[in-house]
Amino acid sequence: MPAKIVFHAKIESVSILDEQGNFDAKLGKDVIPDTDVVRLYEHMTICRQFDEVAFKLQRSGRMGTYPENRGQEAVSLGAVYALHPDDWLVPCYRENCGLFWRGLPMEYILLHWMGDERGNEIPRDLYMTPQAIPIGTQMLHAVGLAWAGKYRKKDSIACAFFGDGATSEGDCHEALNFAANLDLPVVFVCQNNGWAISVPTKMQCSAPTLAQRGLAYGMECVQCDGNDIFAMAKVVGEAAERARRDHRPTFIEALTYRLGDHTTADDARRYRDEAELKKWLKRDPLIRIRTYLQQRKLFDDSREKALQARAREEVAAAVKRAEEIAAPTSSDMFDWLYAEMPGELATQRATLRTSGLGQDPSQLQEQSPAPSRNP
Amino acid sequence: MPRSIEFREAIREAMCEEMRRDARVFLLGEEVAQYQGAYKVSRGMLKEFGPRRVIDAPISENGFSGLGIGAAMYGLRPIIEFMSWSFSLVAADQILNNAPKMLYMSGGQFPIPIVFRGNGGAGGQLGSTHSWCVESMYANVPGLKMAIPFDAYDAKGLLKTAIRDDNPVFVLESERLLSVKGEVPEGDYLVPFGEAAIRRQGTDCTIVSFGRPLYFCLEAAESLAAEGIECEVIDGRTVRPLDIETISRSVARTNYCVVVDESWPFASIGAELAAQIHVLNFDDLDNHVVRVQADDVPAPYAYNLEQEMLPNARKICEAVRAVTYAA
Ligand SMILES: Cc1ncc(C[n+]2csc(CCOP(=O)(O)OP(=O)(O)O)c2C)c(N)n1
Ligand SMILES: [Mg+2]
Numbered sequence: 001m002p003a004k005i006v007f008h009a010k011i012e013s014v015s016i017l018d019e020q021g022n023f024d025a026k027l028g029k030d031v032i033p034d035t036d037v038v039r040l041y042e043h044m045t046i047c048r049q050f051d052e053v054a055f056k057l058q059r060s061g062r063m064g065t066y067p068e069n070r071g072q073e074a075v076s077l078g079a080v081y082a083l084h085p086d087d088w089l090v091p092c093y094r095e096n097c098g099l100f101w102r103g104l105p106m107e108y109i110l111l112h113w114m115g116d117e118r119g120n121e122i123p124r125d126l127y128m129t130p131q132a133i134p135i136g137t138q139m140l141h142a143v144g145l146a147w148a149g150k151y152r153k154k155d156s157i158a159c160a161f162f163g164d165g166a167t168s169e170g171d172c173h174e175a176l177n178f179a180a181n182l183d184l185p186v187v188f189v190c191q192n193n194g195w196a197i198s199v200p201t202k203m204q205c206s207a208p209t210l211a212q213r214g215l216a217y218g219m220e221c222v223q224c225d226g227n228d229i230f231a232m233a234k235v236v237g238e239a240a241e242r243a244r245r246d247h248r249p250t251f252i253e254a255l256t257y258r259l260g261d262h263t264t265a266d267d268a269r270r271y272r273d274e275a276e277l278k279k280w281l282k283r284d285p286l287i288r289i290r291t292y293l294q295q296r297k298l299f300d301d302s303r304e305k306a307l308q309a310r311a312r313e314e315v316a317a318a319v320k321r322a323e324e325i326a327a328p329t330s331s332d333m334f335d336w337l338y339a340e341m342p343g344e345l346a347t348q349r350a351t352l353r354t355s356g357l358g359q360d361p362s363q364l365q366e367q368s369p370a371p372s373r374n375p
Numbered sequence: 376m377p378r379s380i381e382f383r384e385a386i387r388e389a390m391c392e393e394m395r396r397d398a399r400v401f402l403l404g405e406e407v408a409q410y411q412g413a414y415k416v417s418r419g420m421l422k423e424f425g426p427r428r429v430i431d432a433p434i435s436e437n438g439f440s441g442l443g444i445g446a447a448m449y450g451l452r453p454i455i456e457f458m459s460w461s462f463s464l465v466a467a468d469q470i471l472n473n474a475p476k477m478l479y480m481s482g483g484q485f486p487i488p489i490v491f492r493g494n495g496g497a498g499g500q501l502g503s504t505h506s507w508c509v510e511s512m513y514a515n516v517p518g519l520k521m522a523i524p525f526d527a528y529d530a531k532g533l534l535k536t537a538i539r540d541d542n543p544v545f546v547l548e549s550e551r552l553l554s555v556k557g558e559v560p561e562g563d564y565l566v567p568f569g570e571a572a573i574r575r576q577g578t579d580c581t582i583v584s585f586g587r588p589l590y591f592c593l594e595a596a597e598s599l600a601a602e603g604i605e606c607e608v609i610d611g612r613t614v615r616p617l618d619i620e621t622i623s624r625s626v627a628r629t630n631y632c633v634v635v636d637e638s639w640p641f642a643s644i645g646a647e648l649a650a651q652i653h654v655l656n657f658d659d660l661d662n663h664v665v666r667v668q669a670d671d672v673p674a675p676y677a678y679n680l681e682q683e684m685l686p687n688a689r690k691i692c693e694a695v696r697a698v699t700y701a702a
Binding site: 064115116117133134135136137165166168169170171196197198199203204270271327328330332333334337344345348352357 | 405406409410413431433434435436437438461462464465500502504505640645665666667668670671672673675676677678679680683684
């Protein structure tokens with residue numbers, strides 16, 4: 001008996017506004033009204049300025065490390081645009097543009113990369129979690145947030161962002177499996193930017209698309225042009241609706257490219273082909289929306305000039321706010337470790353001594369932090 | 376011929392020499408091959424040994440740790456590099472629940488000659504999730520060995536011993552020490568496990584530590600000497616096995632002891648050392664052992680707080696003065 005085919009699959013790739021400026025009017029109908037396209041373009045321009053300034057801050061020693069977001073702005077922006085304000089955003093570290101759109105003040109991200117924990121004190125009403133440093137771990141949190149939302153009979157869903165590299169972590173696969181098996185309202189947005197530091201995507205996945213990873217878990221999956229804000233808004237909008245209506249997760253592979261280095265500690269020229277970068281520079285999401293607006297006479301050079309000035313001003317103001325915040329004090333490091341302050345910790349907080357080490361807090365001497373000459 | 380090379384070069388030399396010597400040894404980890412190592416430890420190794428033996432892994436710490444264990448069960452001797460020990464936590468089941476127990480649970484059938492290595496430790500302003508000092512937590516697990524090299528010489532000698540060892544060995548390289556240079560002989564030599572080194576001789580107080588904090592101990596010992604307190608600084612070198620005899624003999628001479636440990640105080644290597652010394656040197660001690668450890672909080676992100684949270688020379692000086700009643 002010949003074997004029966006029990007499963008057939010296909011993966012769609014969605015593009016609405018391509019790099020030549022062609023717009024698919026049918027697919028793109030009502031995805032983003034023109035007034036919003038203008039606002040999104042303005043926002044993206046400010047984010048680009050933010051990225052450039054952050055990079056320079058690092059180079060001039062005013063910031064520790066910084067992962068450039070340049071070139072990937074449309075992914076998170078399109079996604080967040082399509083979501084409700086109380087849908088959870090569970091980011092990695094290349095989603096600044098979407099986070100700012102939701103309302104996170106820019107100085108939070110600056111503070112974070114300047115090495116100040118207070119950059120993670122995200123106001124609760126923004127519904128976003130702190131940036132995840134251990135790769136992939138946040139994806140399970142998105143599943144939990146969605147689960148809690150369903151449990152509490154909320155209308156909200158969770159949207160997790162992660163890179164192509166993150167799909168190799170066990171946490172990613174466990175998250176996908178849970179979301180599908182427990183019928184959870186999660187939108188998984190994989191930012192496939194081609195690289196995980198120096199490791200190309202093909203070393204993370206032998207299948208032709210990352211999108212099809214969702215297939216194996218029995219969830220909807222789709223690929224889209226991540227540098228096309230219309231495609232992003234459309235696929236995330238549809239995924240969000242599916243999540244809200246049917247409590248079903250979706251796996252979205254957004255094709256994009258990291259125009260900068262992995263972080264300021266990296267130099268991508270060592271492992272990346274110049275021609276590949278050139279190709280992607282032409283696909284810059286910013287250029288694309290600008291072309292769209294230009295064609296429809298929704299934006300012109302004088303507005304562009306004013307916008308550039310506004311971007312410079314807003315970012316400079318954010319840098320000023322971030323740099324004006326005084327360094328934290330010693331006692332701060334004991335705060336927020338527990339919901340309530342345990343007695344022993346309160347003593348340590350007050351005296352910087354602990355009897356647990358054989359130190360006697362009552363013998364407190366004057367403290368003067370001495371800089372060390374050691375590594 | 377000894378020459379002065381960086382700590383990271385010493386690690387590389389150990390791996391290269393062992394790989395030339397033994398075809399069963401290979402290196403697997405994130406960014407180790409094409410990129411030459413996230414911290415440039417494996418520079419040139421792909422070129423010399425090829426992609427069969429110097430292997431780039433996807434971001435799957437649990438995956439490549441488990442793969443390494445399987446390979447060790449079938450006759451190979453893997454070196455598994457973690458980009459940071461902080462990221463070994465997602466591989467906890469493989470490295471703690473599998474590797475150190477396999478021989479035991481198989482009644483001797485499956486030795487696991489594997490080395491897990493990478494850099495770790497706080498002090499680099501990398502935020503709490505990326506600044507782990509895993510040594511106390513991991514050293515709690517029986518079945519594994521743990522080496523914490525202090526300088527380039529030990530980095531090479533201890534790692535070579537680790538690679539030849541038939542057990543899982545965790546080698547913890549401080550991120551802050553990778554560029555520090557030291558005298559290292561060319562060619563083969565081993566630093567045996569379980570033999571502490573006396574880094575400075577003294578008669579008035581014993582200071583015990585491992586790895587990077589030893590630099591603070593030595594710095595403290597210098598300034599204390601100016602006050603007339605001569606400290607003996609002991610580098611334990613390996614946590615498991617622990618050379619408690621050398622430490623205990625020193626305490627018997629000095630009658631005072633300060634233990635310096637970068638990890639959190641609760642249930643830590645520092646606590647373990649203090650407990651053992653209290654038992655072994657009960658009659659010698661003129662004061663209880665004092666510990667200098669990280670504060671009992673996650674590594675703060677802010678530079679000033681992180682520096683304060685960790686052991687430093689000032690804290691060690693204070694501890695020595697207090698314990699010797701010189702304060
Ligand atoms: C568990 C864990 N392992 C390793 C790292 C080190 N690391 C930081 S970013 C990165 C690459 C991530 O690649 P990808 O998921 O594609 O995201 P991208 O940086 O391209 O946006 C690695 C390996 C980490 N942060 N966490
Ligand atoms: Mg990537």
